[in-house]
Amino acid sequence: MSDTLQTKAQVINQFLPEKLTTKHSAEAFAPSNIALCKYWGKRATELNLPTNSSLSISLGHLGSHTRISHSENGADVVKLNNRTQDEQSSFCRKVIAFINLFRRDQSIPLVIDTRNNIPTAAGLASSASGFAALVLAINDFFELRLTKVQLSAFARMGSGSASRAIYTGFVRWDMGKQEDGMDSVASQLDFQWDDFCIGLIKVSSAKKPVDSRSGMDRTTATSSLYQNWPAQAAADLITLQKAIENRDFSAMGACAEQNAMSMHATMISAWPPLVYWLPESLAVMQRVWQLRESGIAVYFTMDAGPNLKLLFEESSRKLLETEFPQMDIIQPFKSH
Ligand code: DP6
Numbered sequence: 134m135s136d137t138l139q140t141k142a143q144v145i146n147q148f149l150p151e152k153l154t155t156k157h158s159a160e161a162f163a164p165s166n167i168a169l170c171k172y173w174g175k176r177a178t179e180l181n182l183p184t185n186s187s188l189s190i191s192l193g194h195l196g197s198h199t200r201i202s203h204s205e206n207g208a209d210v211v212k213l214n215n216r217t218q219d220e221q222s223s224f225c226r227k228v229i230a231f232i233n234l235f236r237r238d239q240s241i242p243l244v245i246d247t248r249n250n251i252p253t254a255a256g257l258a259s260s261a262s263g264f265a266a267l268v269l270a271i272n273d274f275f276e277l278r279l280t281k282v283q284l285s286a287f288a289r290m291g292s293g294s295a296s297r298a299i300y301t302g303f304v305r306w307d308m309g310k311q312e313d314g315m316d317s318v319a320s321q322l323d324f325q326w327d328d329f330c331i332g333l334i335k336v337s338s339a340k341k342p343v344d345s346r347s348g349m350d351r352t353t354a355t356s357s358l359y360q361n362w363p364a365q366a367a368a369d370l371i372t373l374q375k376a377i378e379n380r381d382f383s384a385m386g387a388c389a390e391q392n393a394m395s396m397h398a399t400m401i402s403a404w405p406p407l408v409y410w411l412p413e414s415l416a417v418m419q420r421v422w423q424l425r426e427s428g429i430a431v432y433f434t435m436d437a438g439p440n441l442k443l444l445f446e447e448s449s450r451k452l453l454e455t456e457f458p459q460m461d462i463i464q465p466f467k468s469h
Pocket residue numbers: 167168170171172173181187260261291292293294295345346435436437
């Protein structure tokens with residue numbers, strides 16, 4: 134019989150005290166992040182262990198605030214943006230299932246209150262910041278004194294990209310190779326880039342027809358182009374890290390854009406095809422390419438959805454604000 138730790142509960146359990154203590158309440162914040170080298174595909178689904186390492190930039194003060202306190206009425210209450218969620222909702226079930234990994238069989242009814250300050254207009258996913266804020270609040274509330282490595286590993290079990298949301302700035306998530314995933318964790322790159330701007334362009338706020346989790350599974354199972362993805366992602370990660378170290382904006386932008394397009398190529402070649410783009414997405418891409426032809430250093434990246442994130446430096450900000458008046462601009466190293 135193998136003694137390998139495989140389930141989330143088994144992995145987490147070894148870091149928990151036998152009996153939990155609790156505070157009156159605890160509150161934590163985690164920022165949202167956008168991958169420049171994407172996480173796409175899992176080698177193990179239970180623990181969200183990726184097939185490739187990834188690199189992201191966090192979105193400053195935009196993300197999730199989570200507060201945990203004792204529930205007065207003996208039952209768990211889950212709130213999202215000030216609204217109590219139905220206990221059958223997928224949000225509520227995910228939050229409770231995650232908390233139960235820590236609470237185990239102890240009866241500690243809680244109020245878990247999450248507020249996202251990501252502009253709804255931006256069309257950004259919040260599961261990364263949500264699980265990271267939740268794990269940080271759990272750590273504080275139950276006085277677990279977990280290390281950042283452990284926090285990143287546990288956040289990953291909620292959602293892969295949440296492993297990166299424990300940190301700010303440029304963050305690399307190493308895929309790791311251990312079966313329990315405790316080496317599949319993120320760390321912060323020690324680089325500031327004050328002029329770095331991210332422009333969020335929402336072309337649709339409709340719920341994605343296929344979420345990232347199912348999209349990844351479908352791609353790895355059916356796309357023959359996916360075979361090439363892990364090697365490309367590994368090479369891109371090195372290129373991106375060098376470009377960041379050298380402050381070479383064009384090299385960084387070009388690599389991030391090609392990485393996103395390559396990920397989308399694996400999606401498009403899945404079966405049934407996964408095409409997240411809308412005609413408006415393509416129109417923005419074409420405008421970005423035209424602007425580049427005319428000498429403006431602007432690049433884009435996209436996740437599993439139709440919305441775009443433009444990458445540019447402060448010197449191009451004015452011009453791009455005129456080009457894309459609907460864009461929300463974030464300066465990750467200047468936000469408070
Ligand atoms: C395209 O982290 O949402 O945004 O681990 O299944 O919860 P799960 O997936 P998730 O996937 C994010 C995919 C991506 C790329 C990225 O953020 O690296």
